[in-house]
Amino acid sequence: MKKTQAILLQALLSSTLAASTCLAVAQQGPAAPVITIYTAGSMSGALGAITRQYTRETGQPIQLVSGPAGALLDRIEHSAKADIFVSANMAHPQRLTAEGKAAPTVVFARNRVCVAARPDVGVTTGNLLDKLLDPNIKIGTSTPKSDPGGDYAWELFAKAGALRPGATQTLEAKAQQLVGGAVAPQVPAGQNPVKYFMATRRVDVFIGYCSSHEPTPDTTLTQVELPPELAISADYGMTVLDSQRNAATRDAVYRLALYLMSPAAQSVLTRYGFTAVAPQ
Template sequence: MKITSVQLVSLLVVLLVGCAQPADKQEESGEASSSEIDAAGEKLTVAAAANLRFVLAELEIDFEKNNATDLEIIFASSGKLTSQIINGAPFDVFLSANMKFPLKLVKEKMTTGKPIVYALGTLIMWSTKDLDLSKGLSCLLDDDIEKIAIASDKNAPYGSAALEALKSAQVYSKIESKLVYGESVSQVNQYVKSESVDVGLTNKSVIIGMTQDNGIWHDVDTALYTQIDQGIVITNHGEEHRGVDCQTFLNYLFSPSAQEIFAKYGYLAP
Protein backbone atom coordinates (compact mmCIF):
# COMPACT_ATOMS: atom_id res chain seq x y z
CA MET A 1 0.00 0.00 0.00
CA LYS A 2 1.34 3.42 -0.93
CA ILE A 3 1.59 5.92 1.97
CA THR A 4 1.29 9.56 1.02
CA SER A 5 3.33 12.30 2.69
CA VAL A 6 0.18 13.63 4.38
CA GLN A 7 -0.55 10.21 5.90
CA LEU A 8 3.04 9.90 7.09
CA VAL A 9 2.92 13.27 8.85
CA SER A 10 -0.39 12.32 10.53
CA LEU A 11 1.13 9.05 11.75
CA LEU A 12 4.12 10.84 13.25
CA VAL A 13 1.83 13.30 15.08
CA VAL A 14 -0.13 10.41 16.63
CA LEU A 15 3.09 8.72 17.78
CA LEU A 16 4.46 11.91 19.31
CA VAL A 17 1.23 12.57 21.21
CA GLY A 18 1.18 9.00 22.50
CA CYS A 19 4.70 9.38 23.89
CA ALA A 20 4.02 12.65 25.68
CA GLN A 21 4.86 12.77 29.37
CA PRO A 22 2.29 13.59 32.12
CA ALA A 23 2.03 17.17 33.30
CA ASP A 24 3.92 18.38 36.37
CA LYS A 25 2.11 17.87 39.66
CA GLN A 26 1.92 21.57 40.38
CA GLU A 27 1.09 24.30 37.93
CA GLU A 28 2.36 27.76 38.81
CA SER A 29 -1.23 28.92 39.19
CA GLY A 30 -1.89 26.24 41.80
CA GLU A 31 -4.77 24.74 39.79
CA ALA A 32 -5.18 21.10 38.82
CA SER A 33 -5.12 20.55 35.06
CA SER A 34 -7.15 17.98 33.13
CA SER A 35 -3.93 16.25 32.01
CA GLU A 36 -2.88 15.81 35.65
CA ILE A 37 -6.24 14.28 36.51
CA ASP A 38 -6.20 11.92 33.50
CA ALA A 39 -2.63 10.75 34.23
CA ALA A 40 -3.39 9.72 37.79
CA GLY A 41 -5.38 6.54 37.15
CA GLU A 42 -2.79 3.95 38.21
CA LYS A 43 -1.93 5.53 41.56
CA LEU A 44 -3.78 6.60 44.68
CA THR A 45 -4.90 10.07 43.67
CA VAL A 46 -4.67 12.68 46.43
CA ALA A 47 -6.29 16.05 45.82
CA ALA A 48 -4.48 18.44 48.14
CA ALA A 49 -4.84 22.07 49.19
CA ALA A 50 -2.06 24.27 47.85
CA ASN A 51 -0.64 25.00 51.31
CA LEU A 52 0.39 21.34 51.61
CA ARG A 53 2.85 21.38 48.73
CA PHE A 54 6.03 21.23 50.82
CA VAL A 55 4.90 18.99 53.65
CA LEU A 56 3.31 16.45 51.29
CA ALA A 57 6.56 16.14 49.33
CA GLU A 58 8.15 14.66 52.45
CA LEU A 59 5.04 12.74 53.52
CA GLU A 60 4.86 11.13 50.07
CA ILE A 61 8.43 9.83 50.34
CA ASP A 62 7.85 8.50 53.86
CA PHE A 63 4.55 6.83 52.93
CA GLU A 64 5.82 5.17 49.74
CA LYS A 65 8.92 3.94 51.55
CA ASN A 66 6.76 1.79 53.82
CA ASN A 67 3.82 0.98 51.54
CA ALA A 68 3.39 -0.66 48.15
CA THR A 69 0.99 2.09 47.04
CA ASP A 70 2.29 5.08 45.06
CA LEU A 71 0.67 8.50 45.32
CA GLU A 72 -0.30 10.99 42.64
CA ILE A 73 -0.74 14.36 44.36
CA ILE A 74 -2.61 17.16 42.63
CA PHE A 75 -2.50 20.62 44.20
CA ALA A 76 -5.00 23.46 43.88
CA SER A 77 -7.12 25.68 46.09
CA SER A 78 -9.56 23.72 48.25
CA GLY A 79 -12.52 25.36 46.52
CA LYS A 80 -11.29 24.43 43.04
CA LEU A 81 -10.69 20.83 44.06
CA THR A 82 -14.14 20.61 45.64
CA SER A 83 -15.75 21.81 42.40
CA GLN A 84 -13.75 19.28 40.40
CA ILE A 85 -14.80 16.41 42.66
CA ILE A 86 -18.46 17.44 42.40
CA ASN A 87 -18.04 17.52 38.62
CA GLY A 88 -16.67 13.97 38.53
CA ALA A 89 -12.88 14.29 38.90
CA PRO A 90 -11.56 10.81 39.86
CA PHE A 91 -9.82 11.81 43.10
CA ASP A 92 -9.55 9.15 45.80
CA VAL A 93 -8.70 11.27 48.83
CA PHE A 94 -9.22 14.99 49.46
CA LEU A 95 -6.94 16.91 51.82
CA SER A 96 -8.55 20.31 52.34
CA ALA A 97 -7.25 23.44 54.05
CA ASN A 98 -10.43 23.65 56.11
CA MET A 99 -13.54 21.68 57.06
CA LYS A 100 -15.99 23.75 55.03
CA PHE A 101 -15.20 22.24 51.64
CA PRO A 102 -15.08 18.58 52.77
CA LEU A 103 -18.42 19.13 54.52
CA LYS A 104 -19.79 20.47 51.25
CA LEU A 105 -18.82 17.16 49.62
CA VAL A 106 -20.54 15.27 52.45
CA LYS A 107 -23.69 17.29 51.78
CA GLU A 108 -23.40 16.41 48.08
CA LYS A 109 -23.07 12.73 49.06
CA MET A 110 -19.65 12.52 47.41
CA THR A 111 -17.78 10.97 50.36
CA THR A 112 -17.84 7.83 52.47
CA GLY A 113 -18.10 9.69 55.75
CA LYS A 114 -17.55 12.95 57.60
CA PRO A 115 -14.20 14.77 57.39
CA ILE A 116 -11.53 14.28 60.04
CA VAL A 117 -9.12 17.02 61.13
CA TYR A 118 -5.57 15.90 60.32
CA ALA A 119 -3.67 19.13 61.11
CA LEU A 120 -4.08 22.72 62.27
CA GLY A 121 -2.66 25.41 60.02
CA THR A 122 -0.91 28.64 60.98
CA LEU A 123 -0.85 32.00 59.21
CA ILE A 124 2.21 34.20 58.76
CA MET A 125 3.28 37.45 57.11
CA TRP A 126 6.13 36.88 54.67
CA SER A 127 8.37 39.21 52.66
CA THR A 128 11.57 38.93 50.64
CA LYS A 129 12.20 42.66 51.05
CA ASP A 130 14.02 44.51 53.82
CA LEU A 131 11.01 45.25 56.01
CA ASP A 132 10.27 45.22 59.73
CA LEU A 133 7.34 42.89 60.35
CA SER A 134 7.82 42.66 64.10
CA LYS A 135 4.89 45.02 64.82
CA GLY A 136 2.45 42.46 63.48
CA LEU A 137 -0.36 43.36 61.10
CA SER A 138 -0.16 47.04 62.05
CA CYS A 139 3.07 47.26 60.05
CA LEU A 140 0.96 46.88 56.91
CA LEU A 141 -0.12 50.50 57.42
CA ASP A 142 3.43 51.70 56.72
CA ASP A 143 3.89 53.76 53.56
CA ASP A 144 6.77 51.59 52.33
CA ILE A 145 4.38 48.63 52.08
CA GLU A 146 2.35 49.27 48.94
CA LYS A 147 1.12 45.81 47.87
CA ILE A 148 -0.06 42.97 50.10
CA ALA A 149 -0.98 39.55 48.71
CA ILE A 150 -3.63 37.27 50.21
CA ALA A 151 -5.37 34.25 48.73
CA SER A 152 -8.95 34.48 47.49
CA ASP A 153 -11.34 33.98 50.39
CA LYS A 154 -13.78 32.34 47.98
CA ASN A 155 -11.64 29.28 47.22
CA ALA A 156 -8.72 29.36 49.68
CA PRO A 157 -9.25 28.92 53.44
CA TYR A 158 -5.99 30.74 54.17
CA GLY A 159 -7.43 33.69 52.26
CA SER A 160 -10.45 33.64 54.56
CA ALA A 161 -8.18 33.48 57.61
CA ALA A 162 -6.07 36.37 56.31
CA LEU A 163 -9.14 38.51 55.68
CA GLU A 164 -10.53 37.71 59.13
CA ALA A 165 -7.19 38.58 60.77
CA LEU A 166 -6.96 41.92 58.94
CA LYS A 167 -10.45 42.85 60.05
CA SER A 168 -9.87 41.68 63.63
CA ALA A 169 -6.70 43.80 63.79
CA GLN A 170 -8.78 46.75 62.52
CA VAL A 171 -6.44 47.45 59.61
CA TYR A 172 -8.50 46.06 56.72
CA SER A 173 -10.33 49.27 55.80
CA LYS A 174 -7.06 51.19 55.81
CA ILE A 175 -5.10 48.78 53.60
CA GLU A 176 -7.90 47.41 51.38
CA SER A 177 -6.55 49.31 48.36
CA LYS A 178 -3.17 47.61 48.81
CA LEU A 179 -4.54 44.08 48.58
CA VAL A 180 -3.65 41.79 45.69
CA TYR A 181 -5.58 38.51 45.51
CA GLY A 182 -4.14 35.17 44.45
CA GLU A 183 -6.12 32.10 43.44
CA SER A 184 -4.42 30.08 46.19
CA VAL A 185 -1.55 30.36 48.67
CA SER A 186 0.70 28.99 45.92
CA GLN A 187 0.02 32.09 43.85
CA VAL A 188 0.51 34.33 46.89
CA ASN A 189 3.91 32.67 47.39
CA GLN A 190 4.80 33.33 43.75
CA TYR A 191 3.90 37.00 44.17
CA VAL A 192 6.18 37.27 47.21
CA LYS A 193 9.09 35.35 45.67
CA SER A 194 8.98 37.44 42.51
CA GLU A 195 8.68 40.62 44.62
CA SER A 196 5.52 41.58 42.76
CA VAL A 197 4.18 42.45 46.22
CA ASP A 198 5.84 43.70 49.40
CA VAL A 199 4.20 41.28 51.83
CA GLY A 200 2.12 38.12 51.57
CA LEU A 201 -0.12 36.43 54.13
CA THR A 202 0.44 32.72 53.69
CA ASN A 203 0.88 29.36 55.39
CA LYS A 204 3.90 28.83 57.64
CA SER A 205 5.04 25.67 55.86
CA VAL A 206 6.26 27.64 52.83
CA ILE A 207 9.03 29.22 54.91
CA ILE A 208 10.19 25.89 56.29
CA GLY A 209 9.89 24.14 52.94
CA MET A 210 11.96 26.57 50.93
CA THR A 211 15.63 25.65 50.61
CA GLN A 212 16.90 29.02 49.39
CA ASP A 213 16.96 32.33 51.27
CA ASN A 214 13.38 32.74 52.40
CA GLY A 215 13.39 36.40 53.43
CA ILE A 216 11.68 37.48 56.63
CA TRP A 217 8.46 36.34 58.25
CA HIS A 218 6.36 36.94 61.34
CA ASP A 219 3.56 34.87 62.89
CA VAL A 220 0.08 36.35 62.71
CA ASP A 221 -1.50 36.37 66.18
CA THR A 222 -3.72 33.26 66.29
CA ALA A 223 -6.27 35.20 68.37
CA LEU A 224 -7.06 37.25 65.24
CA TYR A 225 -8.47 34.40 63.15
CA THR A 226 -10.53 31.26 63.59
CA GLN A 227 -8.50 28.11 64.12
CA ILE A 228 -7.65 26.56 60.74
CA ASP A 229 -8.84 22.95 60.98
CA GLN A 230 -7.64 21.06 57.91
CA GLY A 231 -9.87 18.11 57.06
CA ILE A 232 -9.56 14.89 55.06
CA VAL A 233 -12.25 12.78 53.40
CA ILE A 234 -12.27 9.64 51.27
CA THR A 235 -14.36 10.14 48.16
CA ASN A 236 -16.90 7.67 46.82
CA HIS A 237 -14.58 7.13 43.85
CA GLY A 238 -11.73 6.28 46.18
CA GLU A 239 -13.79 3.86 48.23
CA GLU A 240 -15.05 2.12 45.10
CA HIS A 241 -11.71 1.77 43.33
CA ARG A 242 -9.03 1.86 46.07
CA GLY A 243 -10.83 1.50 49.37
CA VAL A 244 -8.05 -0.32 51.22
CA ASP A 245 -5.34 2.02 49.91
CA CYS A 246 -7.40 5.07 50.89
CA GLN A 247 -7.82 3.83 54.44
CA THR A 248 -4.13 2.93 54.67
CA PHE A 249 -3.13 6.45 53.63
CA LEU A 250 -5.65 8.06 55.99
CA ASN A 251 -4.34 5.97 58.89
CA TYR A 252 -0.77 6.88 57.97
CA LEU A 253 -1.49 10.63 58.25
CA PHE A 254 -2.34 10.13 61.93
CA SER A 255 0.73 8.02 62.65
CA PRO A 256 3.53 9.41 64.86
CA SER A 257 5.82 9.51 61.81
CA ALA A 258 3.43 11.63 59.74
CA GLN A 259 2.47 13.92 62.62
CA GLU A 260 6.15 14.55 63.28
CA ILE A 261 6.57 15.67 59.67
CA PHE A 262 3.51 17.93 59.93
CA ALA A 263 5.01 19.52 63.06
CA LYS A 264 8.32 20.03 61.26
CA TYR A 265 6.51 22.20 58.69
CA GLY A 266 4.73 24.34 61.24
CA TYR A 267 1.42 22.50 61.52
CA LEU A 268 -0.13 21.80 64.91
CA ALA A 269 -1.56 18.44 65.95
CA PRO A 270 -5.38 18.18 65.89
Protein backbone atom coordinates in the same frame (compact mmCIF):
# COMPACT_ATOMS: atom_id res chain seq x y z
CA MET B 1 -6.76 14.27 70.47
CA LYS B 2 -9.91 16.20 71.31
CA LYS B 3 -13.12 14.27 71.94
CA THR B 4 -14.82 15.51 68.76
CA GLN B 5 -11.78 14.59 66.69
CA ALA B 6 -11.75 11.12 68.23
CA ILE B 7 -15.45 10.67 67.42
CA LEU B 8 -14.94 11.73 63.82
CA LEU B 9 -11.94 9.46 63.40
CA GLN B 10 -13.88 6.58 64.90
CA ALA B 11 -16.65 7.21 62.39
CA LEU B 12 -14.11 7.21 59.59
CA LEU B 13 -12.69 3.92 60.82
CA SER B 14 -16.07 2.24 61.21
CA SER B 15 -17.17 3.29 57.73
CA THR B 16 -14.06 1.98 56.06
CA LEU B 17 -12.62 -1.44 56.52
CA ALA B 18 -15.85 -3.20 57.35
CA ALA B 19 -14.32 -6.55 56.63
CA SER B 20 -10.93 -5.79 58.17
CA THR B 21 -10.16 -4.79 61.73
CA CYS B 22 -6.40 -4.66 61.24
CA LEU B 23 -5.06 -1.10 61.22
CA ALA B 24 -1.54 -2.10 60.19
CA VAL B 25 -0.32 -1.00 56.77
CA ALA B 26 -0.41 -3.94 54.41
CA GLN B 27 2.02 -4.55 51.58
CA GLN B 28 0.50 -3.84 48.18
CA GLY B 29 0.83 -6.18 45.22
CA PRO B 30 2.42 -5.14 41.93
CA ALA B 31 -1.02 -4.43 40.44
CA ALA B 32 -2.05 -2.05 43.24
CA PRO B 33 -4.37 0.69 41.94
CA VAL B 34 -3.12 4.28 41.92
CA ILE B 35 -4.63 6.30 44.75
CA THR B 36 -5.28 9.95 43.92
CA ILE B 37 -5.11 12.60 46.65
CA TYR B 38 -6.38 16.11 46.01
CA THR B 39 -4.50 18.35 48.42
CA ALA B 40 -4.29 22.02 49.30
CA GLY B 41 -1.13 23.49 47.81
CA SER B 42 0.18 24.50 51.23
CA MET B 43 0.15 20.84 52.27
CA SER B 44 1.80 19.50 49.10
CA GLY B 45 5.37 19.51 50.44
CA ALA B 46 4.60 17.67 53.68
CA LEU B 47 2.07 15.31 52.10
CA GLY B 48 4.50 14.57 49.28
CA ALA B 49 7.09 13.46 51.84
CA ILE B 50 4.54 11.34 53.69
CA THR B 51 3.22 9.60 50.58
CA ARG B 52 6.72 8.92 49.24
CA GLN B 53 7.48 7.29 52.57
CA TYR B 54 4.30 5.24 52.35
CA THR B 55 5.06 4.13 48.80
CA ARG B 56 8.57 3.03 49.82
CA GLU B 57 7.12 0.97 52.65
CA THR B 58 4.19 -0.59 50.79
CA GLY B 59 4.71 -0.23 47.05
CA GLN B 60 1.37 1.58 46.82
CA PRO B 61 1.41 4.11 43.93
CA ILE B 62 -0.02 7.51 44.87
CA GLN B 63 -0.76 10.55 42.74
CA LEU B 64 -0.91 14.00 44.34
CA VAL B 65 -2.96 16.75 42.69
CA SER B 66 -2.35 20.06 44.48
CA GLY B 67 -3.91 23.48 44.17
CA PRO B 68 -6.24 25.96 45.85
CA ALA B 69 -8.63 23.91 47.98
CA GLY B 70 -11.71 25.80 46.80
CA ALA B 71 -10.83 25.11 43.18
CA LEU B 72 -10.18 21.44 43.99
CA LEU B 73 -13.57 21.19 45.68
CA ASP B 74 -15.20 22.54 42.53
CA ARG B 75 -13.40 19.93 40.42
CA ILE B 76 -14.46 17.13 42.75
CA GLU B 77 -18.08 18.29 42.66
CA HIS B 78 -17.85 18.19 38.87
CA SER B 79 -16.80 14.53 38.90
CA ALA B 80 -13.01 14.79 39.01
CA LYS B 81 -11.46 11.50 40.12
CA ALA B 82 -10.16 11.79 43.66
CA ASP B 83 -9.92 9.21 46.42
CA ILE B 84 -8.84 11.44 49.31
CA PHE B 85 -9.29 15.19 49.75
CA VAL B 86 -7.12 17.27 52.09
CA SER B 87 -8.24 20.89 52.39
CA ALA B 88 -6.76 23.91 54.18
CA ASN B 89 -10.08 24.30 55.96
CA MET B 90 -12.79 22.06 57.34
CA ALA B 91 -15.69 23.57 55.41
CA HIS B 92 -14.80 22.15 51.99
CA PRO B 93 -14.50 18.46 52.93
CA GLN B 94 -17.42 18.77 55.34
CA ARG B 95 -19.50 20.00 52.44
CA LEU B 96 -18.75 16.79 50.54
CA THR B 97 -19.59 14.77 53.64
CA ALA B 98 -22.90 16.61 54.04
CA GLU B 99 -23.72 15.98 50.38
CA GLY B 100 -23.21 12.25 50.88
CA LYS B 101 -20.19 12.22 48.58
CA ALA B 102 -17.58 11.46 51.21
CA ALA B 103 -16.89 9.78 54.52
CA PRO B 104 -16.84 11.78 57.79
CA THR B 105 -14.32 14.61 57.76
CA VAL B 106 -11.49 14.55 60.30
CA VAL B 107 -8.95 17.16 61.33
CA PHE B 108 -5.75 16.09 59.60
CA ALA B 109 -3.39 18.87 60.75
CA ARG B 110 -3.35 22.38 62.16
CA ASN B 111 -1.64 25.50 60.84
CA ARG B 112 -1.41 29.20 61.67
CA VAL B 113 -1.52 32.38 59.65
CA CYS B 114 1.76 34.29 59.39
CA VAL B 115 2.99 37.26 57.38
CA ALA B 116 6.06 36.93 55.16
CA ALA B 117 8.03 40.07 54.32
CA ARG B 118 11.28 41.18 52.77
CA PRO B 119 13.78 41.87 55.58
CA ASP B 120 14.10 45.53 54.54
CA VAL B 121 10.43 46.15 55.34
CA GLY B 122 11.15 45.76 59.05
CA VAL B 123 7.96 43.96 60.03
CA THR B 124 7.70 42.55 63.55
CA THR B 125 4.84 41.06 65.51
CA GLY B 126 4.66 44.29 67.52
CA ASN B 127 4.38 46.67 64.54
CA LEU B 128 2.53 44.33 62.17
CA LEU B 129 -0.78 46.17 62.03
CA ASP B 130 0.92 49.54 61.62
CA LYS B 131 2.95 48.18 58.73
CA LEU B 132 -0.07 46.62 57.03
CA LEU B 133 -1.94 49.92 57.25
CA ASP B 134 1.04 51.96 56.00
CA PRO B 135 0.01 53.41 52.60
CA ASN B 136 3.49 52.65 51.26
CA ILE B 137 3.35 48.93 52.09
CA LYS B 138 1.92 46.70 49.37
CA ILE B 139 0.06 43.58 50.55
CA GLY B 140 -0.27 40.26 48.72
CA THR B 141 -2.82 37.54 49.51
CA SER B 142 -4.34 34.40 48.09
CA THR B 143 -7.76 34.62 46.45
CA PRO B 144 -10.75 34.35 48.84
CA LYS B 145 -13.31 31.59 48.14
CA SER B 146 -11.03 29.90 45.64
CA ASP B 147 -8.26 29.49 48.23
CA PRO B 148 -8.79 29.25 52.01
CA GLY B 149 -5.56 31.22 52.43
CA GLY B 150 -7.41 34.22 51.02
CA ASP B 151 -10.34 33.61 53.35
CA TYR B 152 -7.96 33.64 56.32
CA ALA B 153 -6.45 36.93 55.10
CA TRP B 154 -9.93 38.49 54.99
CA GLU B 155 -10.55 37.12 58.49
CA LEU B 156 -7.40 38.92 59.58
CA PHE B 157 -8.67 42.15 58.01
CA ALA B 158 -11.95 41.79 59.91
CA LYS B 159 -10.09 41.36 63.19
CA ALA B 160 -8.00 44.43 62.38
CA GLY B 161 -11.19 46.43 61.89
CA ALA B 162 -12.38 45.45 65.36
CA LEU B 163 -9.20 46.99 66.76
CA ARG B 164 -9.05 50.07 64.54
CA PRO B 165 -12.14 51.50 62.88
CA GLY B 166 -11.82 51.56 59.11
CA ALA B 167 -8.89 49.13 59.01
CA THR B 168 -10.92 46.37 57.35
CA GLN B 169 -11.86 48.51 54.36
CA THR B 170 -8.33 49.89 54.05
CA LEU B 171 -6.70 46.45 54.06
CA GLU B 172 -9.22 44.88 51.68
CA ALA B 173 -8.66 47.73 49.23
CA LYS B 174 -4.87 47.36 49.44
CA ALA B 175 -4.72 43.58 49.15
CA GLN B 176 -3.58 42.16 45.81
CA GLN B 177 -5.05 38.70 45.20
CA LEU B 178 -2.03 37.18 43.49
CA VAL B 179 -2.34 33.40 43.88
CA GLY B 180 -5.05 30.78 44.04
CA GLY B 181 -7.51 32.41 41.67
CA ALA B 182 -8.76 31.40 38.25
CA VAL B 183 -6.72 34.25 36.77
CA ALA B 184 -3.37 35.01 38.43
CA PRO B 185 -0.28 36.98 37.38
CA GLN B 186 2.31 34.99 35.49
CA VAL B 187 5.25 33.62 37.47
CA PRO B 188 8.37 32.22 35.75
CA ALA B 189 8.46 28.43 35.72
CA GLY B 190 10.07 26.92 38.77
CA GLN B 191 9.87 30.06 40.90
CA ASN B 192 8.01 30.40 44.17
CA PRO B 193 5.21 32.95 43.58
CA VAL B 194 5.53 34.69 46.95
CA LYS B 195 9.30 35.08 46.62
CA TYR B 196 8.91 36.24 43.03
CA PHE B 197 6.36 38.94 43.88
CA MET B 198 8.58 40.08 46.74
CA ALA B 199 11.73 40.17 44.60
CA THR B 200 10.00 42.13 41.82
CA ARG B 201 8.63 44.59 44.41
CA ARG B 202 5.06 43.91 43.41
CA VAL B 203 4.33 43.40 47.13
CA ASP B 204 6.22 44.04 50.34
CA VAL B 205 4.41 41.56 52.54
CA PHE B 206 2.33 38.45 51.89
CA ILE B 207 -0.32 37.01 54.19
CA GLY B 208 -0.09 33.23 54.20
CA TYR B 209 0.65 30.27 56.43
CA CYS B 210 3.34 29.67 59.01
CA SER B 211 4.05 26.25 57.46
CA SER B 212 6.54 25.70 54.66
CA HIS B 213 6.81 23.65 51.48
CA GLU B 214 10.26 22.53 52.62
CA PRO B 215 11.45 21.11 55.96
CA THR B 216 14.14 23.82 56.08
CA PRO B 217 12.59 27.31 56.50
CA ASP B 218 13.42 29.94 53.88
CA THR B 219 15.71 32.48 55.54
CA THR B 220 15.61 34.95 52.64
CA LEU B 221 12.26 36.28 53.90
CA THR B 222 11.15 37.33 57.35
CA GLN B 223 8.23 35.32 58.73
CA VAL B 224 6.23 37.12 61.37
CA GLU B 225 3.71 35.60 63.78
CA LEU B 226 0.45 37.47 64.25
CA PRO B 227 -0.04 39.16 67.63
CA PRO B 228 -2.52 37.38 69.94
CA GLU B 229 -5.35 39.80 69.18
CA LEU B 230 -5.05 39.04 65.45
CA ALA B 231 -4.05 35.36 65.64
CA ILE B 232 -5.78 32.93 63.26
CA SER B 233 -5.53 29.14 63.31
CA ALA B 234 -6.35 26.87 60.40
CA ASP B 235 -7.64 23.32 60.76
CA TYR B 236 -6.96 21.11 57.72
CA GLY B 237 -9.72 18.63 56.99
CA MET B 238 -9.40 15.23 55.35
CA THR B 239 -12.08 12.98 53.92
CA VAL B 240 -12.32 9.90 51.73
CA LEU B 241 -14.45 10.33 48.63
CA ASP B 242 -17.19 7.85 47.83
CA SER B 243 -16.82 6.34 44.39
CA GLN B 244 -17.33 3.12 42.47
CA ARG B 245 -14.41 1.04 43.72
CA ASN B 246 -13.84 -2.67 44.03
CA ALA B 247 -13.15 -4.05 47.50
CA ALA B 248 -9.37 -4.14 47.04
CA THR B 249 -9.19 -0.52 45.90
CA ARG B 250 -11.51 0.63 48.68
CA ASP B 251 -9.36 -1.07 51.31
CA ALA B 252 -6.19 0.41 49.81
CA VAL B 253 -7.64 3.92 49.98
CA TYR B 254 -8.70 3.55 53.59
CA ARG B 255 -5.41 1.97 54.62
CA LEU B 256 -3.70 5.08 53.27
CA ALA B 257 -6.20 7.39 55.01
CA LEU B 258 -5.54 5.65 58.31
CA TYR B 259 -1.80 5.84 57.75
CA LEU B 260 -2.07 9.61 57.23
CA MET B 261 -3.48 9.83 60.76
CA SER B 262 -0.76 7.63 62.26
CA PRO B 263 2.09 8.95 64.43
CA ALA B 264 4.58 7.99 61.70
CA ALA B 265 2.87 10.25 59.18
CA GLN B 266 1.92 13.00 61.60
CA SER B 267 5.51 13.36 62.80
CA VAL B 268 6.47 14.44 59.28
CA LEU B 269 3.98 17.32 59.42
CA THR B 270 5.81 18.98 62.29
CA ARG B 271 8.98 19.23 60.20
CA TYR B 272 7.07 21.43 57.75
CA GLY B 273 5.66 23.77 60.39
CA PHE B 274 2.26 22.11 60.92
CA THR B 275 0.87 20.97 64.25
CA ALA B 276 0.10 17.27 64.35
CA VAL B 277 -3.25 16.07 65.70
CA ALA B 278 -2.39 12.40 66.24
CA PRO B 279 -0.52 11.43 69.45
CA GLN B 280 3.25 11.44 68.94
